[in-house]
Amino acid sequence: MALLTPEVRSYFDEATNSACYIVKDPSSPTCAIIDPIWNFDLAFGQTYTAHADMLAEEVISNGWQLDWVIETHVPADNLSTAPYLAQRFGAKVAIGSNIDAVQKVLGKVFNTDTDFQMSASRFDRPFKDGERFDIGNMSVQVMHTPGHTPACVTYLIGDAAFIGDTLFMPDFGTARADFHGESAKDLYQSIQKILALPAQTRLFLCHDDKAPGRDAFCCQTTVADQKARNIHVGGQKTEDEFVSFRTTRDAQLSMLKLFIPAVQVNMRAGNLPPAEPAGCVYLKVPIN
Numbered sequence: 001m002a003l004l005t006p007e008v009r010s011y012f013d014e015a016t017n018s019a020c021y022i023v024k025d026p027s028s029p030t031c032a033i034i035d036p037i038w039n040f041d042l043a044f045g046q047t048y049t050a051h052a053d054m055l056a057e058e059v060i061s062n063g064w065q066l067d068w069v070i071e072t073h074v075p076a077d078n079l080s081t082a083p084y085l086a087q088r089f090g091a092k093v094a095i096g097s098n099i100d101a102v103q104k105v106l107g108k109v110f111n112t113d114t115d116f117q118m119s120a121s122r123f124d125r126p127f128k129d130g131e132r133f134d135i136g137n138m139s140v141q142v143m144h145t146p147g148h149t150p151a152c153v154t155y156l157i158g159d160a161a162f163i164g165d166t167l168f169m170p171d172f173g174t175a176r177a178d179f180h181g182e183s184a185k186d187l188y189q190s191i192q193k194i195l196a197l198p199a200q201t202r203l204f205l206c207h208d209d210k211a212p213g214r215d216a217f218c219c220q221t222t223v224a225d226q227k228a229r230n231i232h233v234g235g236q237k238t239e240d241e242f243v244s245f246r247t248t249r250d251a252q253l254s255m256l257k258l259f260i261p262a263v264q265v266n267m268r269a270g271n272l273p274p275a276e277p278a279g280c281v282y283l284k285v286p287i288n
Contacts, residue, residue, distance in 0.1 A: 004158030006138055008204065009058070012217050013037045013051055016078040016258065019206050019219040020051075022058060023135065023157060030136030031059065032068035033091075034155070034162050035206045038079035038270065040261060052081035056088060068135060071095040071123075071266075072164025072206060073152040074102050076179055076259045080270035092124035093269055094133075096144060096153035099126055106267050110284045122269040127153060145194065147187025148175040154194060160202045166190055167203065169218055170225055171211035173232035174242075178250035179259070184243045191233050199224040260285055 007024040016037060024031040037051045059066050066089040069082045073096070082093045099122075106112075125133070129144035141156040148165045155162040165175035166187065174191065177184040194203070203226065205219040228234055233242060256262075261283050265272060272281045 003198070004138060006135075006157045006160050008160060008202075010204070010219060011051070011055065012208070012219065013039075013078065014217070015039070017207055017209055017217070018075070018078045019204070019208065020055070021162065021204055022055065022064075023160065023162070024064060025136030025138045028136035029063055029065045030067055030138075031064045032070050032135045033059075033066060033085060034070045034204075035072055035075070035164070036069060036081045036085055038081040038084070038265070040079050040258065042258060042261065047079070049081060049084060052084055056085060059089065065089075065136075066091045068133075069093050070155060070162075072155070072162060073149045074099065074106075074263060074266040075165070075206070076262050076266075077207065077256050078258060079262050079265045082270040084270070086124075094125040094127055095123045095269070096142070096151040097126040097128045098144070098146065098151040099123065099267070101150040103267050106263050109286060110264055112273075122271075129153075143193060145190035147177050147183055147185075147190045149179065149182055150186075152190070154190075156197070159198075159200065160204060161194065161197060162204045162206075163194055164206050166194060167221075167226055167230065167233075168205060169208055169211065169214075169221055170229035170234065171214060171231060172209060173230060174246065175207070176250045176253055177246055178253070179263075184246035184250070185239065187246065188233070188239045188242045195223055195227050195233070197223050199227075 009022045012019045020036050021034040039048045039050050069086045069091050086093045127142040131142045133140050143154040145152050145154045145166050152164050177187045201223045203221050208217045208219050264283050275281050
């Protein structure tokens with residue numbers, strides 16, 4: 001029996017090297033947006049919604065109905081516009097249910113005050129592993145794929161899998177596993193779950209750094225291609241080999257430019273912290 005082929009449109013943001021997607025039911029106007037990006041000028045402390053407005057215009061101009069805004073994880077390289085789009089279209093915001101584990105770690109790092117509820121309830125639907133929901137007539141299965149973060153999930157929709165930051169393009173390897181409660185061992189096991197999907201499954205990534213020798217950004221690959229060519233896990237590399245490599249490499253990587261603002265916003269489901277009495281909103285920068 002052939003798998004359903006959802007319609008997928010990808011949108012890449014070169015400022016953050018991040019991709020987001022509109023995935024549409026081919027038999028109805030219903031669609032979802034996955035991992036939307038909030039433009040942020042770090043130097044000036046300014047947010048703007050050009051990327052989200054582009055997605056909104058795509059939905060409106062095609063006469064589609066947006067039911068879901070879906071997060072694969074709490075990204076550390078961009079800010080999310082999930083609530084902006086959800087409010088505009090009356091959609092629901094979803095993420096993996098282990099978001100509360102991320103919130104607890106980051107809440108301590110940033111010493112969030114009592115108004116910050118460390119709870120998955122900040123999202124409309126915190127999905128558990130194995131849960132299903134519908135986008136129009138399409139059934140979506142949620143698969144817990146922790147490692148990059150404890151809350152990472154993969155959304156399986158017909159012949160497509162939206163895998164967040166687990167695997168990158170085969171020539172670039174895999175995501176790091178050293179931010180907030182991550183585990184290289186968990187990441188390896190999650191990747192094996194993805195690689196166990198049918199060989200022709202389309203894998204949609206949410207990040208790309210052009211590997212040396214590649215001139216174009218790319219965020220779509222297949223299970224077969226990853227198994228054959230991924231420089232970190234292809235060729236039947238063992239768990240011990242991967243964990244040793246990933247742990248050593250992560251210790252050498254620098255911090256992402258938008259990590260501090262991104263995680264403070266994204267752990268709040270894409271909302272800014274409450275304004276101070278004077279009306280200004282502030283993000284914290286831990287020192288040392």
